[in-house]
Amino acid sequence: GRERLLGSFDKVNQHFQELFVGLFGGGRAHLAMTEAEDPLDAGLEIMASPPGKKLQVMSLLSGGEQALTALALLFAVFQTNPSPICVLDEVDAPLDDANVDRFCALVSRIAAETGTRFLVITHHRITMARMDRLFGVTMVERGVSQLVSVDLQAAERIRRTG
Amino acid sequence: GRERLLGSFDKVNQHFQELFVGLFGGGRAHLAMTEAEDPLDAGLEIMASPPGKKLQVMSLLSGGEQALTALALLFAVFQTNPSPICVLDEVDAPLDDANVDRFCALVSRIAAETGTRFLVITHHRITMARMDRLFGVTMVERGVSQLVSVDLQAAERIRRTG
Amino acid sequence: VNFAKLRLAGFKSFVDPTELWIEPGMTGIVGPNGCGKSNLVEALRWVMGENSARRMRGGEMDDLIFGGTTARPARNVAEVTVLLDNPARTGPALLAEVPEIEVARRIERGGGSIYRLNGRETRQRDVQTLFADLGTGPQSSSLVSQGRVGAIINAKPEERRGLLEEAA
Amino acid sequence: VNFAKLRLAGFKSFVDPTELWIEPGMTGIVGPNGCGKSNLVEALRWVMGENSARRMRGGEMDDLIFGGTTARPARNVAEVTVLLDNPARTGPALLAEVPEIEVARRIERGGGSIYRLNGRETRQRDVQTLFADLGTGPQSSSLVSQGRVGAIINAKPEERRGLLEEAA
Ligand SMILES: Nc1ncnc2c1ncn2[C@@H]1O[C@H](COP(=O)(O)OP(=O)(O)OP(=O)(O)O)[C@@H](O)[C@H]1O
Numbered sequence: 001g002r003e004r005l006l007g008s009f010d011k012v013n014q015h016f017q018e019l020f021v022g023l024f025g026g027g028r029a030h031l032a033m034t035e036a037e038d039p040l041d042a043g044l045e046i047m048a049s050p051p052g053k054k055l056q057v058m059s060l061l062s063g064g065e066q067a068l069t070a071l072a073l074l075f076a077v078f079q080t081n082p083s084p085i086c087v088l089d090e091v092d093a094p095l096d097d098a099n100v101d102r103f104c105a106l107v108s109r110i111a112a113e114t115g116t117r118f119l120v121i122t123h124h125r126i127t128m129a130r131m132d133r134l135f136g137v138t139m140v141e142r143g144v145s146q147l148v149s150v151d152l153q154a155a156e157r158i159r160r161t162g
Numbered sequence: 163g164r165e166r167l168l169g170s171f172d173k174v175n176q177h178f179q180e181l182f183v184g185l186f187g188g189g190r191a192h193l194a195m196t197e198a199e200d201p202l203d204a205g206l207e208i209m210a211s212p213p214g215k216k217l218q219v220m221s222l223l224s225g226g227e228q229a230l231t232a233l234a235l236l237f238a239v240f241q242t243n244p245s246p247i248c249v250l251d252e253v254d255a256p257l258d259d260a261n262v263d264r265f266c267a268l269v270s271r272i273a274a275e276t277g278t279r280f281l282v283i284t285h286h287r288i289t290m291a292r293m294d295r296l297f298g299v300t301m302v303e304r305g306v307s308q309l310v311s312v313d314l315q316a317a318e319r320i321r322r323t324g
Numbered sequence: 325v326n327f328a329k330l331r332l333a334g335f336k337s338f339v340d341p342t343e344l345w346i347e348p349g350m351t352g353i354v355g356p357n358g359c360g361k362s363n364l365v366e367a368l369r370w371v372m373g374e375n376s377a378r379r380m381r382g383g384e385m386d387d388l389i390f391g392g393t394t395a396r397p398a399r400n401v402a403e404v405t406v407l408l409d410n411p412a413r414t415g416p417a418l419l420a421e422v423p424e425i426e427v428a429r430r431i432e433r434g435g436g437s438i439y440r441l442n443g444r445e446t447r448q449r450d451v452q453t454l455f456a457d458l459g460t461g462p463q464s465s466s467l468v469s470q471g472r473v474g475a476i477i478n479a480k481p482e483e484r485r486g487l488l489e490e491a492a
Numbered sequence: 493v494n495f496a497k498l499r500l501a502g503f504k505s506f507v508d509p510t511e512l513w514i515e516p517g518m519t520g521i522v523g524p525n526g527c528g529k530s531n532l533v534e535a536l537r538w539v540m541g542e543n544s545a546r547r548m549r550g551g552e553m554d555d556l557i558f559g560g561t562t563a564r565p566a567r568n569v570a571e572v573t574v575l576l577d578n579p580a581r582t583g584p585a586l587l588a589e590v591p592e593i594e595v596a597r598r599i600e601r602g603g604g605s606i607y608r609l610n611g612r613e614t615r616q617r618d619v620q621t622l623f624a625d626l627g628t629g630p631q632s633s634s635l636v637s638q639g640r641v642g643a644i645i646n647a648k649p650e651e652r653r654g655l656l657e658e659a660a
Pocket residue numbers: 137143212215218222223224225226227256335336337355356357358359360361362363364386387388389390391392470
């Protein structure tokens with residue numbers, strides 16, 4: 001148990017540092033294990049500082065910066081031990097356009113590398129345009145959900161008229 | 163104390179029902195006081211059902227529906243006892259375009275009716291376009307915030323390039 | 325082993341039988357507020373063995389069954405099926421021989437729920453083990469619910485240790 | 493009485509003196525992730541008497557003072573001022589006679605913070621009472637922090653009673 005955990009820590013930490021720099025276009029970040037008698041009881045600390053900023057308490061990061069840091073950690077776990085499926089429910093909601101772009105580029109890279117299949121729920125126009133295929137969920141009959149396969153134009157229409 | 167609380171309950175409930183129907187384009191909603199020996203210890207229940215849907219537990223509402231219901235309640239409090247200032251930090255993040263429109267129309271109505279001054283932080287293009295004036299916060303020097311007054315075109319540029 | 329398709333009937337707002345194909349790469353899901361996008365995520369968690377109604381935004385498990393609208397009566401049964409394809413005949417010992425694995429979960433109002441694996445009734449524990457062996461499951465960090473992406477950052481260090489265990 | 497202007501210096505990422513005019517109607521605030529928009533909301537809460545560093549995303553009060561960047565040294569003082577104009581000479585008894593009310597709060601690293609009301613030092617309690625009489629304050633439901641709009645719905649009924657008290 002202990003060797004496995006420490007082994008996976010090293011790999012996840014390695015990937016996390018690379019992904020953080022990729023998502024933020026610089027800065028630095030790393031993981032740390034908290035002190036504990038038995039490594040199996042230790043916790044995982046995250047140290048991150050966006051480009052040009054000093055290392056600080058995670059809670060001082062902005063909403064968008066926290067979302068990006070969390071995604072970097074999540075995908076680091078993936079690169080270490082891929083999961084067959086990943087569902088992201090409006091994780092791009094707090095991101096500005098520049099970061100939505102970087103997020104999409106990263107998802108597309110991970111999907112190609114690990115073979116993980118992604119379901120991405122979004123309201124963002126940019127994210128929709130980067131998907132391999134789109135499904136629209138509508139409630140033509142109020143309270144009853146229907147799933148239809150759509151192209152980008154139809155998705156745009158659903159987005160606008162609801 | 164008791165009369166005041168019950169008096170304000172009636173007014174807030176009245177406004178809440180009207181605002182909910184305005185925001186959702188139908189449906190019905192109302193507030194209820196939970197049972198308690200002393201009304202001063204009672205809690206506030208929210209009952210809401212979007213158009214065409216049955217009345218249900220609030221937790222089953224979607225992310226966007228919860229945000230809209232919360233805003234209807236918040237503004238109902240405002241209409242009962244206006245506050246001089248209101249700050250909304252990315253409350254439009256979970257909303258689709260049609261609901262962002264309805265949200266903006268409501269804020270603009272409340273601002274005109276009550277004289278409350280609104281600071282609205284947003285990433286949504288539609289919300290920006292509906293504001294009376296815009297300020298951009300930038301970090302030209304990394305880690306150092308600067309505030310500049312901008313017009314809509316400049317705001318669009320900041321949105322896109324970060 | 326890949327996730328290939330999700331089928332729902334009577335589950336939350338998906339009263340009519342619905343199929344969602346899950347193909348390689350990135351599948352986008354769009355739609356207005358309240359139309360049922362997040363309900364799809366909960367259907368996937370549920371069929372993989374999720375046991376807490378609260379984690380699927382319900383008060384009790386019956387809240388997952390279609391509750392009716394002003395125009396349609398409530399249903400008494402909900403069923404979700406996930407189809408896994410297994411082209412390379414890899415996968416956990418249990419199923420290494422078959423080309424497809426179909427896991428179904430069905431609940432009746434007022435009754436419990438039952439699981440079926442390729443048509444044969446099976447225990448919840450076996451289903452949870454199957455998905456754990458595949459590197460996923462109802463509590464997997466790779467199912468990020470709405471509004472929860474920041475939770476990893478705000479969690480306590482001990483709560484994040486699960487991520488390392490998933491990576492091991 | 494209206495809120496007219498917010499002035500910051502040394503507060504979080506606003507190291508240089510900054511002024512935000514608050515005019516009638518709706519003022520939009522835009523900018524990329526991490527540029528300092530939510531810090532402005534916290535400056536407003538703080539000057540109105542907010543006492544919990546955690547509610548301003550800090551570990552301790554000194555986290556509110558500019559901590560430096562790779563290019564600039566940290567500061568040791570932060571100050572926020574809010575200017576209220578009082579054209580109709582209404583407002584709480586304390587200030588009904590003056591045309592403008594200026595509330596300032598200043599903190600020094602390792603020291604406490606002090607408040608000033610139109611230039612004269614005053615107690616935190618007096619500042620909190622002033623804003624409560626105006627129908628607002630650091631805990632007012634009309635300051636909706638990022639990610640908190642759904643919290644009203646998910647709160648327990650007793651926690652929502654505060655809304656009725658604000659409306660009374
Ligand atoms: N058991 C049920 N029977 C019928 N409808 C249900 C049931 N449970 C939930 N719903 C409906 O599902 C809707 C919520 O769906 P969901 O949360 O998936 O929306 P969404 O598409 O994710 O929206 P958003 O973009 O706002 O997040 C609610 O309006 C609710 O009425």
